[in-house]
Amino acid sequence: MHIATSPAFKENAHHALEDAGLQKALARSGPSFIARRTAAVAGLPEFQQLRDIARDIKNHTLANLDFYLETWTANVEKSGGKVHWCATADEARDAVLTICQAANARTVTKGKSMISEELGINDHLERHGITPVETDLGEYIIQLRHELPSHIIAPAFHLNLEDWEDSFRKSHTDLPADRVFHERRDILTEARTKLRQKFLAADVGITGANFLIAETGSSVIVTNEGNGDLTQTLPRVHIVLASIEKMVPTIEDCTSLLRVLARSATGQDFSVYTTFSTGARRPGDLDGPDEYHVVLVDNGRSAMLGTEFQEMLRCIRCAACMNHCPVYGAVGGHAYGWVYPGPMGSVLTPSLIGVNQAGHLPNASTFCGKCESVCPVKIPLPKLMRHWREREFERHLTPPVMRTNLALWAYFARRPGLYRLATRAAAWGCWVASMAASTGCHSPRAGPAAATFPPPRATPSSPATPVSNAPDASGEPRHHAGGNPPRPSPRPPACRPGGHVARPAGIASTPSDPGAIAAAARRAGRAVRRQRGEGVRQRRPRARFGRRA
Numbered sequence: 001m002h003i004a005t006s007p008a009f010k011e012n013a014h015h016a017l018e019d020a021g022l023q024k025a026l027a028r029s030g031p032s033f034i035a036r037r038t039a040a041v042a043g044l045p046e047f048q049q050l051r052d053i054a055r056d057i058k059n060h061t062l063a064n065l066d067f068y069l070e071t072w073t074a075n076v077e078k079s080g081g082k083v084h085w086c087a088t089a090d091e092a093r094d095a096v097l098t099i100c101q102a103a104n105a106r107t108v109t110k111g112k113s114m115i116s117e118e119l120g121i122n123d124h125l126e127r128h129g130i131t132p133v134e135t136d137l138g139e140y141i142i143q144l145r146h147e148l149p150s151h152i153i154a155p156a157f158h159l160n161l162e163d164w165e166d167s168f169r170k171s172h173t174d175l176p177a178d179r180v181f182h183e184r185r186d187i188l189t190e191a192r193t194k195l196r197q198k199f200l201a202a203d204v205g206i207t208g209a210n211f212l213i214a215e216t217g218s219s220v221i222v223t224n225e226g227n228g229d230l231t232q233t234l235p236r237v238h239i240v241l242a243s244i245e246k247m248v249p250t251i252e253d254c255t256s257l258l259r260v261l262a263r264s265a266t267g268q269d270f271s272v273y274t275t276f277s278t279g280a281r282r283p284g285d286l287d288g289p290d291e292y293h294v295v296l297v298d299n300g301r302s303a304m305l306g307t308e309f310q311e312m313l314r315c316i317r318c319a320a321c322m323n324h325c326p327v328y329g330a331v332g333g334h335a336y337g338w339v340y341p342g343p344m345g346s347v348l349t350p351s352l353i354g355v356n357q358a359g360h361l362p363n364a365s366t367f368c369g370k371c372e373s374v375c376p377v378k379i380p381l382p383k384l385m386r387h388w389r390e391r392e393f394e395r396h397l398t399p400p401v402m403r404t405n406l407a408l409w410a411y412f413a414r415r416p417g418l419y420r421l422a423t424r425a426a427a428w429g430c431w432v433a434s435m436a437a438s439t440g441c442h443s444p445r446a447g448p449a450a451a452t453f454p455p456p457r458a459t460p461s462s463p464a465t466p467v468s469n470a471p472d473a474s475g476e477p478r479h480h481a482g483g484n485p486p487r488p489s490p491r492p493p494a495c496r497p498g499g500h501v502a503r504p505a506g507i508a509s510t511p512s513d514p515g516a517i518a519a520a521a522r523r524a525g526r527a528v529r530r531q532r533g534e535g536v537r538q539r540r541p542r543a544r545f546g547r548r549a
């Protein structure tokens with residue numbers, strides 16, 4: 001199992017923003033995914049209807065998941081395969097290891113599979129003397145670099161060409177040191193040469209599954225490199241690692257989902273290879289494994305059924321949400337600290353490893369709604385992230401300052417009159433602060449930055465040096481000839497002799513000072529009650545603000 005660094009999301013994000021190589025990779029790859037999807041969707045007029053169909057297929061399957069899982073299992077066994085039901089990650093790892101050991105496997109080839117990353121299969125096999133070899137090009141280099149994928153369909157999304165070259169030179173030391181990498185094709189050729197030997201030597205091949213088809217007992221993978229086909233047909237034993245939500249009822253349903261999958265993922269009409277596997281090799285088959293196993297993994301999914309997070313189980317792992325997410329586009333996938341990044345990870349990760357571990361992720365969203373608008377199965381990702389924020393709040397996992405401010409906001413939101421008064425008071429505070437800045441009267445809290453904002457302008461009627469509006473003896477601000485014109489009412493507050501604004505009671509120094517705003521709002525509330533002739537109540541105990549709004 002990978003150690004989650006999701007609790008350190010903020011630190012991870014800071015490092016990501018300062019990582020020049022990562023920023024270069026994100027700037028290069030991100031826009032191309034978006035452009036290709038846009039073009040692919042534009043070329044299919046019925047795409048939006050297909051999204052509805054895709055959503056309905058997945059909803060229907062999830063509503064009848066027990067039936068389809070049993071039907072599928074019966075059909076896998078009918079075609080000579082074996083299903084290993086695994087409730088937990090430990091059970092799944094042990095099932096894979098047992099199959100490999102029974103086959104006396106020394107080398108295992110692997111197609112790209114996010115569930116394999118979730119379970120930490122590679123580490124488990126290595127600990128037991130079995131060598132796993134990733135055969136997807138992106139996964140291969142990630143394995144060489146001992147890193148995790150940063151994207152669910154492009155694992156090496158965070159790398160640049162020079163990183164590839166550097167890793168290949170360090171790892172492939174048997175090849176001439178003076179070889180030259182002119183372009184991506186050179187990288188590809190070298191990887192192909194290396195991987196061919198591994199394909200031929202492998203005793204077991206492990207792939208994931210994009211879909212499991214109940215009516216035939218088949219598993220389906222889509223790839224662009226052909227490595228998945230070699231992984232599942234060359235070795236004697238084929239293991240499919242799949243989670244329970246990959247189920248679809250029929251081949252026809254599967255093809256409907258395939259039509260939205262590739263377009264949403266890579267902007268292709270269809271992936272280069274779409275391979276259906278049904279059982280082991282039968283007499284007369286030209287190729288195929290002698291044994292076909294499916295390790296069927298729950299690992300927390302069934303607990304999502306019947307909850308507000310069930311909709312997340314519709315996900316078909318296309319990555320469109322992260323490709324369009326401004327947060328992912330800024331910090332990349334590793335900042336999320338676990339297997340699934342981006343908006344889908346911000347919902348799925350707390351479901352799988354707990355909101356106490358991954359509570360920052362649902363907060364890492366601008367709620368622009370782009371993820372939901374591009375999701376081919378219409379998962380309401382912002383709504384689900386909001387649910388996680390509520391859970392986080394209920395469990396007192398949010399920082400005390402945020403809890404207090406949220407509770408305060410909720411308090412005012414339930415009292416519209418008070419809300420209006422408080423926002424007017426805050427707006428007046430803004431105005432006072434801006435007046436102080438423009439007249440040169442410095443707020444004691446404003447500091448040097450506020451003193452130079454707005455910057456002085458050098459125009460014929462406005463000298464480059466800031467105009468002092470220090471008050472005259474009458475207490476009115478004084479306007480120099482050629483300086484700023486007199487301000488209209490409301491009348492600005494007088495400046496004290498020391499040059500500080502005499503801030504009216506209840507007005508925050510700046511609108512971004514939540515503590516001061518809270519205090520101002522409390523005072524404003526008391527003033528309203530006094531005006532109404534109500535007694536001024538003592539401040540409510542803090543615990544009240546901890547309740548859910």
Ligand code: SF4
Nearest residue numbers: 315316318319321375
């Ligand atoms: S949540 Fe939707 S957009 Fe994101 S990976 Fe899943 S199916 Fe694709």
